[in-house]
Amino acid sequence: MAELLRVENLKTQFKTEGGVVKAVDGISYHIDEQEIIGLVGESGCGKSVSQLSVMQLISTPGEIVGGKIIFEGQNLLEFKANGPEMRSIRGAKMAMIFQEPMTSLNPVLTISRQLSEMLELHLGMDHQDARQRVIELLKMVGIPDAETRVDDYPHQFSGGMRQRTMIAMALSCNPKILIADEPTTALDVTTQAQLLELMKDMVERFQASLVIVTHNLGVVARYAQRIYIMYAGRIVEAGTTKDIFGDPHHPYTIGLLQCIPRLDEEEGRKLLPIEGLPPNLINMPASCAFAPRCSKRSEKCFLEPWPTLRYLYGQHYVACF
Amino acid sequence: MNQPEDDNILDIRDLKMYFPVTRGLLRRKVADVKAVDGVSFRLKRGETLGLVGESGCGKTTIGRCILRLYKPTGGKILFEGEDISSFPEKKIRHIRYNMALIFQDPYSSLDPRQKAGNIVGEPLRIHHMVGSQSEYKDRVEQLFSLVGLDTSMISRFPHEFSGGQRQRIGVARALACEPSLIVCDEPISALDVSIQAQIINLLEELQEGMKGLTYLFIAHDLSVVKHISDRVAVMYLGRVVEITQSKMLYASPLHPYTKALLSAIPIADPFVDEKRERIILKGEVPSPLNPPSGCPFHPRCFQAIQECSEVVPPLRDIGGGHEVACIRV
Numbered sequence: 001m002a003e004l005l006r007v008e009n010l011k012t013q014f015k016t017e018g019g020v021v022k023a024v025d026g027i028s029y030h031i032d033e034q035e036i037i038g039l040v041g042e043s044g045c046g047k048s049v050s051q052l053s054v055m056q057l058i059s060t061p062g063e064i065v066g067g068k069i070i071f072e073g074q075n076l077l078e079f080k081a082n083g084p085e086m087r088s089i090r091g092a093k094m095a096m097i098f099q100e101p102m103t104s105l106n107p108v109l110t111i112s113r114q115l116s117e118m119l120e121l122h123l124g125m126d127h128q129d130a131r132q133r134v135i136e137l138l139k140m141v142g143i144p145d146a147e148t149r150v151d152d153y154p155h156q157f158s159g160g161m162r163q164r165t166m167i168a169m170a171l172s173c174n175p176k177i178l179i180a181d182e183p184t185t186a187l188d189v190t191t192q193a194q195l196l197e198l199m200k201d202m203v204e205r206f207q208a209s210l211v212i213v214t215h216n217l218g219v220v221a222r223y224a225q226r227i228y229i230m231y232a233g234r235i236v237e238a239g240t241t242k243d244i245f246g247d248p249h250h251p252y253t254i255g256l257l258q259c260i261p262r263l264d265e266e267e268g269r270k271l272l273p274i275e276g277l278p279p280n281l282i283n284m285p286a287s288c289a290f291a292p293r294c295s296k297r298s299e300k301c302f303l304e305p306w307p308t309l310r311y312l313y314g315q316h317y318v319a320c321f
Numbered sequence: 322m323n324q325p326e327d328d329n330i331l332d333i334r335d336l337k338m339y340f341p342v343t344r345g346l347l348r349r350k351v352a353d354v355k356a357v358d359g360v361s362f363r364l365k366r367g368e369t370l371g372l373v374g375e376s377g378c379g380k381t382t383i384g385r386c387i388l389r390l391y392k393p394t395g396g397k398i399l400f401e402g403e404d405i406s407s408f409p410e411k412k413i414r415h416i417r418y419n420m421a422l423i424f425q426d427p428y429s430s431l432d433p434r435q436k437a438g439n440i441v442g443e444p445l446r447i448h449h450m451v452g453s454q455s456e457y458k459d460r461v462e463q464l465f466s467l468v469g470l471d472t473s474m475i476s477r478f479p480h481e482f483s484g485g486q487r488q489r490i491g492v493a494r495a496l497a498c499e500p501s502l503i504v505c506d507e508p509i510s511a512l513d514v515s516i517q518a519q520i521i522n523l524l525e526e527l528q529e530g531m532k533g534l535t536y537l538f539i540a541h542d543l544s545v546v547k548h549i550s551d552r553v554a555v556m557y558l559g560r561v562v563e564i565t566q567s568k569m570l571y572a573s574p575l576h577p578y579t580k581a582l583l584s585a586i587p588i589a590d591p592f593v594d595e596k597r598e599r600i601i602l603k604g605e606v607p608s609p610l611n612p613p614s615g616c617p618f619h620p621r622c623f624q625a626i627q628e629c630s631e632v633v634p635p636l637r638d639i640g641g642g643h644e645v646a647c648i649r650v
Contacts, residue, residue, distance in 0.1 A: 042513040160605050188375040189541060190602045193585035197601050215514050218544075218587035222594050241591045259518035261548030263571045263588055271548070273518035277483050 001032040004176060004209055005054070010067035012046075012053045019282040023049040025233035026067070028309070031177065036203065036210045038220030038241075040256075041230035042278055047213050050230075051179045055090055056081040072176075092122040095170035097199075099182035101162035105154040111138070112150040115169050122173045137168040140205075141198060160191040167199060171206055178203055181213045196223060217256060221245055226315060229253050232279050232289035235309065239316035249318040251294045288320070330401060330502055330535050331364040331387065337395035338382050342610065354610050356382040358559035359396070361636065366501070369528065369536040371550030371567065373543050373582075375606055378556040380539045384504040387537065388422055389413045400502070418448040421495035425507035427487035431479040437490050438475035441465065444497040464493040468523060485516035492523060504537045509545065521549055543586055547571065552642070555579045558617040559609055561636055564644040575645045577624045616647070624649050 012024040024046040031037050041047045053064050056076065069076040071089070079085040098104040106114055115137065116130035125133065131150070138146035141164040154162055163183065170178055180199060184192035200223055203210045212224060220227050220241065227244045229237040229252065237250040248254045258272040276293040288294070291301040300321055309317040337360075339353040357379040364370050372380045386393045389405060398406040405416060421444075424430035431440055442461045444450070451457040462472045468489040479487060488508060495503050505524065509517040528534045540546050546553055547567045554564045555578065563576040574580045577600075584600040602621045607613055613620050619629035628648060636646040 042515060158605055188606065189543070189585050190375060190581060191605060193599075194601055197599075216587075217514075217589035218594070221589045221591045222587035245590050246592065256514060257589060259515055260589060261521070261544045262590070263544045263547060263583060263586060264590075264593060265548065267568050269548075271518040271522055273522055274515040275519075277485065278513065278515070 001034055003030055004033045004035075004071070006030040006068075006070040007050075007054065008068040008070070010050060010053055010069065011065045012049050012058055012062060013065050014062045016061060016282070021281045022233050022284060023062070023281060024053060025284075027228075027230070027233075027235050028067075029228050029235060029238065031209050031211060033176075034203070034207055034209055035226065036200070036212065036224050038224030038227045039211060039213045039230060040215065040217060040220055040227060042215055044278055044281065045230045046233040046281075047230050048181050051096070051181055051211065051213055055094060055096055055179070056086050057090075057096075088122070091118055091175075092173040093175050094177045094179065095173070095175040097163070097166050097170050097178065097180040097183045099185055101159055101166055101186065102154075104166060105162060107154055110151050110153055111157070111165055115165070115172060118169060118172050133172070134168075137172055138165070141165070141168045141202070142194075143168075159187055160195065163187060163191075163195055164198065167195070167202060171202055171208070174206055175208055177209045177211065179211045179213065182215070183212070184219070185214070185216075217260060229256070232284065233281060234289070234306065234319065236290065236319045237317065238309065239312075240314065243314065243316040247316070249312060249316070250290075250320050251296045252290050255293075255295070328366045329363045329399075330366045330533075331537075332399035333363070333383075333387070333396070334361050334399070335396040336360045336383065336386060336393055336398065336406075338379070338386055338391060339394040352610060355559050355612065356609060357386065357393075358612075360556075360559075360561050361396075362554055362561060362564060364502070364535055364537060366535055367528075367533050368551040369538055369549055371546035371553040372537060372539045372556060373541065373546045373553060374556035375541060377558075377606060377609060379559040379609070380556050381506055383556075384422070384506050384537060384539050387502075387504060388417070388420055418444070418450070418498040419500050420502040420504065421498070421500040423488075423491050423495045423503060423505045423508045426511050427484050427491055428479075428511070430491060431487055433479050436476050436478060437470075437482065438465075440479070440490060441493045441497060444494060448498050450498055460497075464497060467496065467527070468493045469519075483516075484512050485519055488512060488520050489523065492520070492527070496527065499531075501533055502535045502537065504539065506539045507541070508538075510540065510542065517545070521545065525549065543570075543582055555582065558606065558612055560617060560646065561644075562618065562646045564636070564642075566642060569641075569643060575639070575643070575650045576618075576647050577622050577649070578618050581623075 008028050009026045010024055011026050014021040014023055027050055039047045052058055054069055058064060112131055112134055115134040119125045119130040119133055135146050135150055143149055143161060143164055184195050224241050226240050228235045231252050237253045255274040259274055274293050279289045286305045288301050288306045291297045307319050307321055309319045311317055336357055338357040339355050341350045342352040344351045374380050385391045387398060393406050397404050438461050441464050442457060451460055465472045470489050509520050538549055547570055550567045553567045553570050554561050557578050563579045574583055581600040581602045584598055588594045604621050615630040615632055616634050619625040634646045634648045636644050638644050
């Protein structure tokens with residue numbers, strides 16, 4: 001499949017009183033057409049900020065300070081964040097689903113109003129057509145009784161239905177890329193499974209690509225084709241799902257896999273926690289940020305700058321000596 | 322588990338907890354939310370029982386009933402052989418030193434204006450567990466090192482600790498009076514993945530070190546519950562639908578809800594996960610205000626028959642301590 005989006009050396013920083021937070025510190029990745037990729041990391045590793053940067057939804061004190069975001073042959077960072085070019089891309093060609101379905105819908109507008117706004121704005125539909133399309137979309141994502149529920153307010157929907165509505169909204173303009181930022185974390189287990197299946201079916205149907213941002217390794221194991229593992233603002237390992245789980249190289253990836261309980265584990269298996277804490281992103285050392293917690297660290301790790309991604313084989317890359 | 326049959330620290334029989342729904346100026350009762358509706362299980366001394374279910378299934382309510390933070394509507398809670406379900410408030414305080422609670426949110430469960438040492442030591446004072454000031458100080462220091470916190474941190478305030486460290490403070494506080502039962506209510510779900518394992522291991526090590534320490538481990542994450550528990554009880558809409566040894570849970574689940582719950586959790590290994598059966602349930606958990614007739618799970622069940630909507634299936638033992646509430650099994 002052809003490449004759809006390429007991010008090169010993206011850097012996003014937040015200027016705070018305590019210093020500069022390098023939330024995203026030079027990450028590069030790409031996504032092909034109709035591909036599902038996973039971006040995995042713990043809270044504060046910059047996975048959400050990197051995606052907000054791609055959408056240019058970073059507001060002060062945050063700032064994208066470097067890199068390229070190449071989408072359909074154009075570098076999006078040449079456009080102003082609130083200029084007409086970005087506005088025609090955001091929501092229409094690239095759409096995002098957020099973690100909190102409770103707070104990402106406007107509580108004082110009906111579902112119909114919120115969804116048809118996008119259709120009228122981006123596709124120039126008139127009110128009646130937009131409403132028809134909204135009902136169709138809601139049916140597609142499995143909202144029962146869509147004809148009547150379309151006039152409900154968000155509080156009348158359950159958490160799962162709200163997230164379904166968010167999916168419908170994100171897909172309404174037939175985007176090329178759907179970015180799902182922890183889309184199911186706030187939901188119940190069986191609802192999570194429903195929604196992930198729904199998203200997978202929907203991106204297939206709409207021939208879109210999907211970026212799943214999550215801390216849950218199980219979710220990406222099941223749905224993603226390729227995975228990027230992030231730590232402290234950088235990508236530390238990249239590869240196909242089978243590379244990452246079958247042949248993990250970075251000590252952080254290995255550590256993550258050893259510290260989570262598995263349903264099929266042997267009786268009496270001990271978890272091997274990663275010692276220490278994730279680093280403070282202010283005033284980070286130039287050397288590897290994982291070294292203080294790493295089980296395989298050597299003196300070299302503290303003396304030399306953080307290694308960049310090194311080619312292993314196929315699509316497998318790792319940032320470790 | 323070679324303990325005698327009757328060495329139960331906790332025996333819950335037909336526990337019911339209804340919350341009234343009131344309306345209007347006179348707070349007229351219009352309905353009941355049946356948060357817990359006839360739950361029975363036993364906890365043996367020294368074991369860990371996992372209580373798992375989706376939000377609103379009543380698992381936290383059970384934990385709170387056991388600590389008598391709620392007064393149950395019906396049923397019995399036998400703790401160390403005594404029915405505490407109708408104890409008056411004064412009497413309950415005298416037994417509470419023997420049970421403790423670890424909370425989900427390590428941020429809101431610690432008083433921000435108290436020093437960490439004081440938070441951990443307060444139960445000692447309340448229950449008069451220490452005689453002198455020096456004994457108190459020693460015990461607090463001992464608790465800090467027990468949970469892996471440096472004793473130099475005793476005079477710090479909660480905001481100076483990370484999430485994982487705060488949860489360690491919560492664990493130390495729970496251990497202060499050497500309780501025989503600790504109710505752990507989602508103790509790790511607010512923590513980062515790499516920190517969760519630290520707390521799980523801490524809880525396991527403490528249990529190995531202290532003879533007879535019993536956990537009721539409440540969580541929604543089945544893989545965590547299965548890892549830490551000896552037995553697991555699966556709840557749905559205020560009822561227990563299946564209780565089994567945790568090693569049997571993944572190998573041979575019987576209740577359709579347990580099967581669906583297991584299949585909904587992806588295993589972080591694509592080689593294993595792609596071979597598993599996927600059951601995607603229809604619909605969502607109904608409101609406990611208006612539960613379905615018969616088996617509460619029947620509207621979403623993929624094995625339901627007509628009879629399921631008519632009779633409430635009792636939890637029955639099918640041998641080997643495996644209990645299930647389903648007429649199709």
